[in-house]
Amino acid sequence: xxxxxxxxxxxxxxxxxxxTLSCTYDTSENNYYLFWYKQPPSRQMILVIRQEAYKQQNxxxxxxxxxxxxxxxxxxxxxxDSQLGDTAMYFCAFTRGGxxxxxxxxxxxxxx
Amino acid sequence: EAGVAQSPRYKIIEKRQxxxxxxxxxxxxxxxxxxxxxxxxxxxxxIQFQNNGVVDxxxxxxxxxxxxxxxxxxxxxxxxxxxxxxxxVYLCASGGTGYGANVLTFGAGSRLTVL
Numbered sequence: 685x686x687x688x689x690x691x692x693x694x695x696x697x698x699x700x701x702x703x704t705l706s707c708t709y710d711t712s713e714n715n716y717y718l719f720w721y722k723q724p725p726s727r728q729m730i731l732v733i734r735q736e737a738y739k740q741q742n743x744x745x746x747x748x749x750x751x752x753x754x755x756x757x758x759x760x761x762x763x764x765d766s767q768l769g770d771t772a773m774y775f776c777a778f779t780r781g782g783x784x785x786x787x788x789x790x791x792x793x794x795x796x
Numbered sequence: 797e798a799g800v801a802q803s804p805r806y807k808i809i810e811k812r813q814x815x816x817x818x819x820x821x822x823x824x825x826x827x828x829x830x831x832x833x834x835x836x837x838x839x840x841x842x843i844q845f846q847n848n849g850v851v852d853x854x855x856x857x858x859x860x861x862x863x864x865x866x867x868x869x870x871x872x873x874x875x876x877x878x879x880x881x882x883x884x885v886y887l888c889a890s891g892g893t894g895y896g897a898n899v900l901t902f903g904a905g906s907r908l909t910v911l
Contacts, residue, residue, distance in 0.1 A: 688838070717898045728799075729839075729887070729902040775838050782827055782897035783852060786838030 686711045686778050690787035697766045698795050704751075705761045705790045707776030716780040718752065718759045723789070724772040732774070735759065766794045798822065800903035802888050808909045814876035817906045820869070821890030827851075827897040828865055830873050831887040833905070839887055845871065846897075878910045 687710045697703035709718070720732040735743045735752050743750050747767075751760045763770055771794045776787040801820040809815050821828050826847050831839035842861065844851040847868040856863065860879070865871040875882055885907045889900040 719899075721900075721902075728904040729900075731899065731901075734899065777838075777900075779898045782846075782891060783841060783844060784829075784839075784898075784900060786840075788836070788838045 686713075686780070686785045688776055688778050688785050688787040690774075690776055690790050692790045693788075694791045694793070696793040696795055697763075699766055699768060701766055702762060702764045703766055703792065705763075705774055705776075705792065707759045707761070707787060709757050709759065709776075709778045709785075711757070711778065711780075713780055716778060718750075719777040719779060719784070720748070720750070720759075720761045721775045721777060721786075722770075722772045723775065724769075729775070733761065763792075768794050768796060770794050800888055800890055800901055802886075802903035802906050804906055805904065806907050806909075808911065809878055811880055811910050812877040814874065815878060815908060816875075817873045817886050817888075817908075819871045819873070819888030819903060821871070821888070822901055824892070825890035825896075825901070826868070826893045827891040828871050829889045829891070829900065830863055830871070831889065833885045833887055835884070842873070842886075875908075878908075880910050883908055883910045 716737045718735045723729040733745045747764045773789045777784045828845040830842040833839045843853040845865040863873045885905040887905045888903045891897040
């Protein structure tokens, strides 16, 4: 069974600065997908960014980018120019065959 | 495009009572998931449907939980009888087919408190 570990339960960052959230996973599979989801306080979870394991190029979505290290089984999320609206819980997810395994999340607080 | 609809948003019951949650996925999404999210943890998959068939229910406590997906569209998750440890947010998510099944769109969740 796959496991996903987010080793930082809580993080904080000053507005406009950059922060990196860590995620590691364990799998024997070669083809899979990795996702970061954002869950704002009392609001629904939404997709932030996705990465296909067969792609070597790191995914980027505006201020969000990932550092995907397949051999190390690491998938970190970098948020540049942090905004107050980025305050949320962030979940890393490993997905294969439509079945997702989530980490326990990192609570990110962006301070003004 | 309408999102994933869930109801009720909040429910408080006594232990040993029953409760049902409803989910309406995004139109055309073949795959539907129910996740349980206990406070401070990530979502845990309970059951996965493809159209109206069950793909994976290995983590569903079948002695008390049941789920169905009517005509491959709406879904209902039932708990009977509820236990204190069932207090959680129940998230419904849907996905497309093929690669799309891997990209989840979540509903707002149904928060259950068992007293």
